[in-house]
Amino acid sequence: MSTLTAKRNRLAYAYLSPAMFIMALVIAYPFVYNVVISFSNMNLTHFRDWRLIGLRNYWLVVTDYSFWYFFFKTVLWTVLNLVFHVGIGVFLAILLDKDLRGKTVYRTLLILPWAVPQYITALTWRGMFNSEYGAVNLLLEKLFHTQVLWLSSEWGAFAACLITNIWLGFPFMMIIALGGLQSIPNELYEAAEIDGATAWQKFRNITVPLLRPVMVPAIILGVIWTFNNFNVVWLVSNGGEPSDKTHILVSWVYKSAFTYFRFGYAAAFSMIIFLILFIFSWRFIKKTQVVENIYG
Amino acid sequence: MARHKQLTTKGKIITHAILIAFTLFAIFPVVRVISISLRPGNRLLSRSLAIIPEGATLESYVTLFFQTPFLRWMANSLVVSLLVTIVGVGLAITAGYAFSRFKFRGRKASLLAIITTQMFPVTMLLLPLFIMLIKLHLYDSFGGLIITYSATALPFTIWQMKGYYDTIPFSLEEAAMIDGASPLYTFVRIILPLALPAIAITALFSFMTAWSEYLVAAVLIQNTDLFTLPLGLKSFQANMEVAWGLYSAGAVVVSLPVVVIFILASRYLISGLTLGSVKG
Numbered sequence: 001m002s003t004l005t006a007k008r009n010r011l012a013y014a015y016l017s018p019a020m021f022i023m024a025l026v027i028a029y030p031f032v033y034n035v036v037i038s039f040s041n042m043n044l045t046h047f048r049d050w051r052l053i054g055l056r057n058y059w060l061v062v063t064d065y066s067f068w069y070f071f072f073k074t075v076l077w078t079v080l081n082l083v084f085h086v087g088i089g090v091f092l093a094i095l096l097d098k099d100l101r102g103k104t105v106y107r108t109l110l111i112l113p114w115a116v117p118q119y120i121t122a123l124t125w126r127g128m129f130n131s132e133y134g135a136v137n138l139l140l141e142k143l144f145h146t147q148v149l150w151l152s153s154e155w156g157a158f159a160a161c162l163i164t165n166i167w168l169g170f171p172f173m174m175i176i177a178l179g180g181l182q183s184i185p186n187e188l189y190e191a192a193e194i195d196g197a198t199a200w201q202k203f204r205n206i207t208v209p210l211l212r213p214v215m216v217p218a219i220i221l222g223v224i225w226t227f228n229n230f231n232v233v234w235l236v237s238n239g240g241e242p243s244d245k246t247h248i249l250v251s252w253v254y255k256s257a258f259t260y261f262r263f264g265y266a267a268a269f270s271m272i273i274f275l276i277l278f279i280f281s282w283r284f285i286k287k288t289q290v291v292e293n294i295y296g
Numbered sequence: 297m298a299r300h301k302q303l304t305t306k307g308k309i310i311t312h313a314i315l316i317a318f319t320l321f322a323i324f325p326v327v328r329v330i331s332i333s334l335r336p337g338n339r340l341l342s343r344s345l346a347i348i349p350e351g352a353t354l355e356s357y358v359t360l361f362f363q364t365p366f367l368r369w370m371a372n373s374l375v376v377s378l379l380v381t382i383v384g385v386g387l388a389i390t391a392g393y394a395f396s397r398f399k400f401r402g403r404k405a406s407l408l409a410i411i412t413t414q415m416f417p418v419t420m421l422l423l424p425l426f427i428m429l430i431k432l433h434l435y436d437s438f439g440g441l442i443i444t445y446s447a448t449a450l451p452f453t454i455w456q457m458k459g460y461y462d463t464i465p466f467s468l469e470e471a472a473m474i475d476g477a478s479p480l481y482t483f484v485r486i487i488l489p490l491a492l493p494a495i496a497i498t499a500l501f502s503f504m505t506a507w508s509e510y511l512v513a514a515v516l517i518q519n520t521d522l523f524t525l526p527l528g529l530k531s532f533q534a535n536m537e538v539a540w541g542l543y544s545a546g547a548v549v550v551s552l553p554v555v556v557i558f559i560l561a562s563r564y565l566i567s568g569l570t571l572g573s574v575k576g
Contacts, residue, residue: 011479012398016406019391019454022383026447027413030424037424092318095311099301102312108559109319112326115558117508119526120547123533124325127332127540135328138345167321175562189300202300221414228417231511235530250417257423258515270420277415 038267050264057268066252067269074227074248077162081226084166086219089173090211096174097181107178114171122235125164126151129236157237157246165232173218180214181207220284224277230254249273333357333544356541357549366546368521369528376438376524377506380445384453384502385495392457393483397466407458410451418511421447426515436518444512449502456501460494461487500561504554525550 038057042050061067092110096103113121128135129150137147150160184206192202230251237246240255247255250273257266303311327347334352335342342349360366394400395407422444429440464487472482488495510526517527529546532539 008398009400012394012400012403015390015394015398015483019387019450020406022387022446023450026425026443027421027450030421030428030447031416033424033428034420037427042427088318092315095315097301098303098311100303100308100311100315106315106319110315110322111559111562112322112555115555115562116326116551117504117526117554119508119510120529120551121325123530123543124329124547126533127543128325128328133342135324135345142345167325171322186300193300224415228415230418234511250419253417253419254511257419258426263423263427266419266423270417270423273417274415274420277417278412281415 034267034270037263038271040264040267042263042267043265044261044263047263053264057264058272060265061269061272067249067272070247070249070252073158074250077158077233077248078223078226080162081165081169082219082222085169085173085222085226086215088166088170089175090177090215092170092174093177093181094207096178110174111171113168114175116168118168118231119235121168122164122232125160125167126236126238129160151237152242154242154245157242161233161236161246164236165226165229168232169222169226173215173222176214176218177211180211183214184210220281223284224281227277228273329544329547333541333548335541337541356545360542360545360549364528364542365520365523366528366549369523369525370550372438372522373507373525376441376445377503379438379442380449380506381499381502383442383446384449384505385499387450388453388457388498389488389491389495391454393461393487395454395458396461397469410455413451418448422512422515429516435516436522438522440516441513441524442506444516445506445509448512449505453498453502456498457491457494460491464490497561500557504558507550507554 036052037050039052039054040050041053041056096107096110100106129137131137131147131149131152134150136150140146140148148156150156188206188210189202192206197205227248228250230248233246233248234240234251234254239259240247240251244255249269253266253269253273256262256269331347331349333356334354335349336351336353336355344350395403425440425444425447426435429435429437429443434440434443468486468490469482472486473479477486508526509524510530513524513527514530517523520531523531525546529543529550532543532546
């Protein structure tokens with residue numbers, strides 16, 4: 001038995017080795033290198049003659065006002081996005097789960113935002129938020145006789161990024177929720193109807209608890225993606241405009257690294273972002289497993 | 297027919313109204329880009345909201361193909377994306393199989409490590425790779441771009457292939473082994489053909505990762521001859537008043553094939569995603 005196990009082990013490692021070799025090269029090694037840089041004074045003037053300086057970069061990051069400011073903005077960004085993604089997604093999924101003519105057409109058109117490459121979405125919405133020629137202001141003018149200075153004010157730009165990201169993100173949650181809804185057995189609803197349950201009671205006591213195990217992993221993924229998604233923020237705000245205020249943590253660290261070439265500082269910053277997400281995710285996963293156990 | 301899915305006439309009207317409103321929201325930017333791409337050159341800065349512009353013309357498309365380096369960018373993007381796809385799929389079909397079928401030492405730890413890489417902010421690998429590529433003289437080359445894209449795509453492709461193999465019953469391999477087939481034969485001739493839909497989706501995903509990526513390319517590529525499509529289209533934006541029509545035409549050409557394939561594949565993608573999320 002033990003020789004068989006050893007043989008199977010060897011076979012497993014044989015299948016794994018090509019991928020592991022490449023991943024060691026392009027993921028593990030750069031990761032370790034990033035850790036080393038984060039403890040060093042490497043920047044454009046100290047590119048080859050860098051030395052280790054301990055925790056100073058980490059200290060610089062957490063004592064910088066802009067870190068806390070963008071941390072707050074990132075959390076706000078993530079929470080607002082997730083609320084809209086999940087809210088709109090689940091709502092539309094419930095509607096699409098009904099007996100309705102033209103369901104397939106709706107579903108196909110509604111996943112369109114997911115299918116368009118993200119950078120095109122972002123650049124296109126940036127054009128649409130142009131205050132004079134952009135479609136958004138033209139529509140606002142026509143419907144409500146008002147205009148908004150989207151891209152030139154701090155919170156206008158934030159709202160513009162948010163609208164863009166809500167647009168591209170809700171179809172994912174909708175599709176996941178639709179899959180979850182279709183797996184709920186009809187008998188449960190029928191039994192509830194026999195017991196005289198109202199629509200709200202059915203939603204509260206059948207739909208929500210049975211949808212939860214499907215939505216929780218999607219939400220965790222959504223949080224990680226949104227927290228780190230700076231395609232939209234960077235491209236809609238054209239690199240943080242106005243005056244480097246429209247950032248989330250990742251876009252700010254990208255700027256420190258590749259515009260200001262503060263390598264050591266940026267490496268430490270990346271580590272801190274990673275640790276925030278790591279701690280959040282594992283706590284969340286642990287907690288929700290407990291939840292699942294309660295629901296059996 | 298399930299009763300709770302039936303709606304009253306009033307309910308149907310309201311549901312249709314809501315769905316139409318959200319559908320309009322979903323297609324509005326797409327319609328808008330198509331509309332701008334059809335505008336004649338002297339009306340680019342029109343304040344019109346008409347869907348089919350006055351004097352609609354294919355001028356922008358002609359200019360895009362014959363007077364800009366658009367075709368070169370497309371060729372560059374194709375080369376990079378195809379190579380990333382080959383690396384991504386080639387490594388994921390074997391590694392995913394190992395994770396699905398074998399209980400080996402370090403299995404759980406490796407799987408957790410793979411998930412953990414998804415929490416890396418993009419700079420976490422991009423910055424060290426950027427520095428390494430400069431030192432290896434691979435900066436400003438497709439080699440560096442392909443290496444970096446593979447690093448981002450691999451964890452996801454491995455995880456996805458594993459999820460699909462998990463749905464193929466183990467009894468197939470047992471039957472083959474009782475018939476005396478070698479493990480390699482079983483894998484190549486029995487399991488891989490069954491996994492073709494998943495391989496197609498994995499390939500599509502790797503391809504799209506590279507086809508649609510802007511931020512890494514913006515750091516690693518400086519030479520305009522090596523520009524990929526995202527870098528090219530972004531360069532129009534610097535001069536948006538003049539190039540608004542060119543950008544829109546380019547956006548339509550670049551997105552169209554991806555969108556069509558995505559929608560055709562969405563059914564498989566959806567079952568894969570829900571399966572993966574339910575099984576964890």
